[in-house]
Amino acid sequence: MSGKGVRxxxxxxxxxSHIxxxxxxxxRGAPDARLTLVVxxxxxxxxxMVxxxxxxxxxxExxxxxxVGLAERAGARVVLxxxxxxxxxxQRILLENAPSVPYDLASFxxxxxxxxxDVPGVRQHALPTRPIGEFVEQVDALVEKARRYDRGDLFQVVVxxxxxxxxxxxFALDQRLRDATKRTLRVVLLEFGPxxxxxxxxxxxxxxxxxxxxRGLEIRCNEEVVAAEEGAVLLRNGGRVPCQALIWVTGPKSHPVFRRSGLATDERGFVQVRPTLQFRDHDELFAVGDCATLVQHPNTPKAGVYAVRQGPYITDNLYAALEGRPLRAYKPQGDFLTLLNLGDGRALGAKWGVTFEGRWVMRWKDRIDRRFMRRFQTLAGGGPANQDTPPTS
Ligand SMILES: Cc1cc2nc3c(=O)[nH]c(=O)nc-3n(C[C@H](O)[C@H](O)[C@H](O)COP(=O)(O)OP(=O)(O)OC[C@H]3O[C@@H](n4cnc5c(N)ncnc54)[C@H](O)[C@@H]3O)c2cc1C
Structure with missing residues (x-):
């Protein structure tokens, strides 16, 4: 690291992870450095909880x-x-509009x-789940569209x-639209794989x-969507599935940042990192969560639970790098608790190959999620996560 004063x-x-x-x-106080959050x-x-x-x-809420509230409390400068x-x-982070930001250490x-x-028609007709903030903003409009729809009896949603x-x-859309509209409704889930x-x-x-x-929800496998158009999706086998709403929640892909910068990535463009969470070829650059692929565990799922587990590691390693101490090696856990919200007050779960379901599973999931949110919302100066009773729909 450079020998200049404030890093x-x-x-x-x-x-x-970064939270x-x-x-x-x-x-515990900011590290001996100038901290900037670019977001x-x-x-x-x-x-x-989406x-x-x-x-x-x-x-x-x-x-x-x-x-931004968290960063400000942490004494960080924020670049939006x-x-x-x-x-x-x-050693600069390049931004879309603002001047580039210099770094001695940076973490993504x-x-x-x-x-x-890039499937034809998807950008125009589908609602993708990423960026997730934009997805969330569109949900009420979707419900409103279903309420007002008057061009036929059936309102069909394709996921x-x-x-x-x-x-x-x-499952969530099925529940919400039934509750909100009382109309004839069908949700169809299309999966490319078997x-x-x-x-x-x-x-x-x-x-x-x-x-x-x-619940009357249709699941169809081996169905590849090759185009979307107004009111339908087209399938590789020539089929056409009508839809009044189209949700796009296909697998994760990297933002172009890393490949565009000539850094070592996997085949999906995710930056490759070592067990210390440092880039494969750069000691002063770190990455965590979905955007990073561990060179030694390339098949680790892109799931929030891994990003959360990496949080303490990236924290320790940034402090250690600044203080010249050895870095910790992160090893992903072999399995994780899966809890799937069914939207009707019940959830399904799986861990170590054992599966379970019921209202108690949803109560469990709700407790975990609220505890997590309480921790970070309170820290940021807010805290609505706990103001309601658990979901019971
Ligand atoms: C509907 C849905 C439900 C899910 N449920 C679960 C679940 O129950 N459990 C689970 O483990 N996983 C779940 N996942 C997967 C989970 O969302 C991701 O694995 C997780 O969000 C990854 O966390 P992350 O820290 O890598 O990034 P994110 O949480 O996506 O955070 C990325 C951050 O970077 C910011 N950002 C993005 N691009 C830029 C940029 N170019 N410059 C600056 N800032 C940028 C964003 O605004 C955000 O602050 C779900 C995904 C979806 C779509």
């Missing part, structure tokens, strides 16, 4: 972490502008975008992508199918 530490993105860094700065929007959204919000179980590149030689926690946005997010959103939840136990998949059948 610049730049956090890019306010994802699930731990800000928390440490607030509670594209003031509010970070906690995705774990399906509950869509289902009508939470208010929007309950999903929100005031990233998306990072678009990195100059690793000149900018999440991911979704694949398939594309049978991962955990797609499954939860399909089964939904490809990385989860078969018994969880069976439970999802059973719950879907009992």
């Amino acid at each position: 610049d530490v730049v956090l890019v993105g306010a994802g699930h 731990f860094v800000l928390e440490r700065c607030i509670e 594209d929007r003031r509010i970070a959204i906690y995705s774990g 399906p509950g919000y869509v289902a009508g179980q939470y208010r929007v 309950q999903l929100e972490i005031d990233a 502008d998306p990072a678009v590149g990195i100059d690793p030689v000149g 926690d900018i999440g991911s975008t979704v694949t398939g946005l 594309v992508g049978g991962g955990a997010g797609g499954v939860e959103l399909a 089964r939904i939840l490809s990385r989860y136990p078969s018994s969880l998949v069976r439970r999802v199918h059973r719950c879907a059948a009992s």
Whole structure:
């Protein structure tokens, strides 16, 4: 690291890991450096509660972490502008509009975008789940559209992508639109692969199918969407599925920042990091959460639980790098607790191959999520996460 006086530490993105860094700065004092948060929007959204919000179980304030409030309390300067590149030689973060920001150490926690946005018609006709803040902003308009729809009896919603997010959103929308509109409604989940939840136990998949059948929710596998148009999606096999609303929740893909900057990435453009969370080829650059792929564990799922687990590691390692101490090695856990909100007051769960379901599972999920939000909302000076009774719909 350079021998100049005050060093610049730049956090890019306010994802699930960086909020731990800000928390440490607030509670134990900022490191001996000038701290800057570069972020594209003031509010970070906690995705774990988004399906509950869509289902009508939470208010929007309950999903929100005031990233700028946290940063200010941490004594950080805030630059509200998306990072678009990195100059690793000149040690600068390149921004879309504002002047570039110099760094001695920088860490990225900018999440991911979704694949398939280049499928013809998707940008015009679909509602993608990323950026998640923009998705959340569109939910009420979708419900309103369903309420006012008068061009036929059936309002059909197509959800594309049978991962955990797609499954939860399909159930959540089914519940919300039924509650809000009382109209004839169908949610169809389209999955490109031979089964939904490809990385989860078969018994969880069976439970999802059973719950879907009992709710009239249709799940179709081996269906590749090749185009979207007004009122329908077109399939590779020539089929056409009518839809009045189209939700795009296909797999994660990297923002172009890393590849554009000539850094070492995996095939999806996610930056490669070592166990210390440093970039493969740069000691002064770190990355965590969805945007990073661990060289030694490249198949680690892009899930918030991993980003959360990396929070204490990136915090320790940034402090250690500044103080010249050895860095800690992060090793991802082998399995994680999956809790899928069904939108009707029940949830499905899986851990170590064992699966379960019921209202108690939803109460458990709700407690975990609220505890997490209480911690960071209180720190940022807010705290609506706990003002309501648990969801019971
Ligand atoms: C509907 C849905 C439900 C989900 N539910 C779960 C769940 O229950 N459990 C789970 O483990 N995972 C879940 N996930 C996956 C989870 O959302 C991600 O894995 C998680 O958000 C990744 O966290 P992160 O810290 O990497 O990034 P994020 O939480 O996405 O944060 C990224 C941050 O970077 C900012 N940013 C983005 N681009 C830029 C830029 N260019 N410059 C500056 N700032 C930028 C953003 O505004 C944000 O502050 C869900 C995903 C979806 C879509």
